[in-house]
Amino acid sequence: MRLALTPVSLLAQSISDFWAIMSSLLLGLLTLLLLQPVVLFAWQDYKDYKLYELKIEGAEEQNLVRKWSKENPLWDFHEPKRNESLLNVMIPPEEAKRFLETLRNYHLEYKVLIEDLAPLVHAQRTENLSKKLFIPWPHIDVLSAFYTHSEINDYLDSLPERFPKRVQVKQFGWSYERRPLKVLTITNGDGRRNKPVILIDGTVHAREWISPSMALYIIQQLLDNYGDNQELLQDYDWVIMPVVNADGYEYTHTDSRYWRKSRRPTSNPDCIGTDINRNFGYEWGHDEGSSSDPCEPIYRGERPFDQPESQVLRDVMLHYKGRLNFYLSLHSYGNYFLLPWGYTSDFPDTYQDMMSVADAGAKAIIYSTNGIYSYGSTYYVLYPTSGDTADFAFGVVNATVAMTMELPAAGFQGFDPWVSHIERLVTESWVGVRAMAAEVIRRYPA
Ligand SMILES: [Zn+2]
Numbered sequence: 001m002r003l004a005l006t007p008v009s010l011l012a013q014s015i016s017d018f019w020a021i022m023s024s025l026l027l028g029l030l031t032l033l034l035l036q037p038v039v040l041f042a043w044q045d046y047k048d049y050k051l052y053e054l055k056i057e058g059a060e061e062q063n064l065v066r067k068w069s070k071e072n073p074l075w076d077f078h079e080p081k082r083n084e085s086l087l088n089v090m091i092p093p094e095e096a097k098r099f100l101e102t103l104r105n106y107h108l109e110y111k112v113l114i115e116d117l118a119p120l121v122h123a124q125r126t127e128n129l130s131k132k133l134f135i136p137w138p139h140i141d142v143l144s145a146f147y148t149h150s151e152i153n154d155y156l157d158s159l160p161e162r163f164p165k166r167v168q169v170k171q172f173g174w175s176y177e178r179r180p181l182k183v184l185t186i187t188n189g190d191g192r193r194n195k196p197v198i199l200i201d202g203t204v205h206a207r208e209w210i211s212p213s214m215a216l217y218i219i220q221q222l223l224d225n226y227g228d229n230q231e232l233l234q235d236y237d238w239v240i241m242p243v244v245n246a247d248g249y250e251y252t253h254t255d256s257r258y259w260r261k262s263r264r265p266t267s268n269p270d271c272i273g274t275d276i277n278r279n280f281g282y283e284w285g286h287d288e289g290s291s292s293d294p295c296e297p298i299y300r301g302e303r304p305f306d307q308p309e310s311q312v313l314r315d316v317m318l319h320y321k322g323r324l325n326f327y328l329s330l331h332s333y334g335n336y337f338l339l340p341w342g343y344t345s346d347f348p349d350t351y352q353d354m355m356s357v358a359d360a361g362a363k364a365i366i367y368s369t370n371g372i373y374s375y376g377s378t379y380y381v382l383y384p385t386s387g388d389t390a391d392f393a394f395g396v397v398n399a400t401v402a403m404t405m406e407l408p409a410a411g412f413q414g415f416d417p418w419v420s421h422i423e424r425l426v427t428e429s430w431v432g433v434r435a436m437a438a439e440v441i442r443r444y445p446a
Helices: 007-042 058-071 094-105 119-132 149-162 210-223 226-233 246-254 309-318 351-369 389-395 419-443
Strands: 050-055 086-089 110-114 165-174 182-187 197-202 235-241 323-333 334-339 373-378 401-407
Touching: 086 182, 110 165, 110 226, 119 419, 149 165, 149 182, 149 246, 165 309, 182 210, 182 309, 197 210, 197 309, 197 419, 210 226, 210 235, 210 323, 210 401, 210 419, 226 235, 226 419, 235 309, 235 334, 235 401, 323 389, 323 419, 351 373, 351 401, 351 419, 389 401, 401 419
Parallel strands: 197 235, 197 323, 323 401, 334 373
Antiparallel strands: 050 086, 050 110, 165 182, 182 235, 334 401
């Protein structure tokens, strides 16, 4: 029974609401203040780091950049792209003089995009921490904040209680720093076993924060928004691993926002981490598309699968061998659907079939938002890669369709969207993922 509220009780109600809101605000502010000293202690503030844009023309200048990247591990070149003459690079203050001298010596055109990254990095961090203070644990509001690896794990662990017949959380292993690496299986709960599988992973590269958000959004579409998406689970199961590079990702939250690689030390004490997306054991080790130098961003490791995180993702893939009809790896940025191969200019036999799937995604997105995706083989559309996850999924695990999706750029460096960008990015990307999944299901019925 609902009690009618008199004016007096309404007043009492609004006073008690007022105090409830005030006390939660005060608690939030206090927590934020308490967080600050800890944050300042470990946090790299990027004071006087600058972002430059270089104009690179021709193979000679591209090779020059590659050489500089090798010789200067602190010059953070964003990955150069084929057929694109503009290239961004982040330079720390102590390197600025030498960097500019080098550009002048080679008469390279450049402009300064950002004079000082510190206030922007700080504003983004404060925005995210303050948003999260008001989201009750272990709930995840994907559109309202970016979450840490442990918060994402807590959320995954909370799902079986809400969807006991439809989800299963499985830990496939540990990261180098002993973080549990978890994988979520989503079904429609009909109990049918051995359906074909759509496998999606995220956060192979630590700083690409929209990637775990996208994985979480897909999970919520398949669970909370099941009514609109049930045909995607009729004959297929979905397996989702939101965070592969757990240590690197956590490091971008606690220490250094722009970390890319894993966190395992290498043979060079000055350079930590391996590029997990060059560490996979199919056509591993080509110098075109990966590097043997631990200081380079595309360092491939000493041996294929010498990173615990690569081993875990490999084991997840192999677990579904024979059922893996669609492997999709979520990265950012650039609006690309990248197909095998990365290591060679040759095309796989079923390339046109995979292109039809990419085509379905690109069309759905352009009709929905005017967003434009480029698609084709990694080697041609982006650049050569050796030892990437999609080549392994296709070449060894025999995934019917294997793809890397580079989500759209946002923020000031491309992989650093503001919280306010999340909704636009994930809703648009879901249109594409949904259309590609539907196309895979249509082409390869169970
Ligand atoms: Zn990436």
